[in-house]
Amino acid sequence: MMLFTAQAAVYYMAAASVASALLAVTRRNPVHSMLWVLALFLHVAGIFLLLGAEFLAAVQVVVYAGAILVFYLFVLMLLDLPGEETRPRFGGHWPFAVAGGFGFAALTWFTQIVTHDTAGTGIATQSPASAEGQFSVGLADVGKALFGQFALPFEMASLVLLAAIVGAVVLARRRTDS
């Protein structure tokens, strides 16, 4: 019963993610699009939770849904694009965009079918602990990896964020000298 509930949750999360992503890229009103993206991010956080990535789920909610999305909404409302709903949503080339999207999705889809061999020779060989359901990546393991093996990339991420802050200020600043 417990397993059935978890399976149902997985399929609900997957279906709701795809549906809200589709709605997000097709809505006419940009603010509605943003709210569907919010729904997408929360459902993806649920998938992270079901995958045993609790920390990633928390970061997804706090950083993506909490900070990045609010930032986008803030800029969207700051710019206040007039007549956005009357203009066409898509460029005239949108059938090619559909083909491109399907092409990328099909590429990934078929690649995983080809490489997912259960005989245990392909890339998709599952670790034994994970197959038995014993394995779970805990928060302590992620922390140890982040501050041990990945300490230098972690520090570089802070530099990237600092550069982005300075860059955003420089770009968006009103020039008064000229």
Add this chain to the structure above:
Amino acid sequence: MIVPMDVVLKLSAALFGIGVFGFLARRNLILMIVSIEIMLNAVNVSLAGFSQHFGDTRGQVLALFVIAVAAAEAGVGLGLIIALNRNKPGAGVANLTQLKG
């Protein structure tokens, strides 16, 4: 294992395709950048899935770095959009053709 790996990968593929479509088709600059975020999220889903599948923490760490870079990209991208909107108010993607040869 609660989550089947093929479901995770197919979900990731579908989300990435939707993101590609949104980026190529939408005319609103902000929604184009949001489509990039959808694509990054699709990649994060498959990274977390592989992390669980192989029993390895590195997938989750890489997904955290992807989130950090996405935050930086959002900051710079929206700064660019604000600067653009100040110089050419109300300009859409179709009107931004100064760099056209």
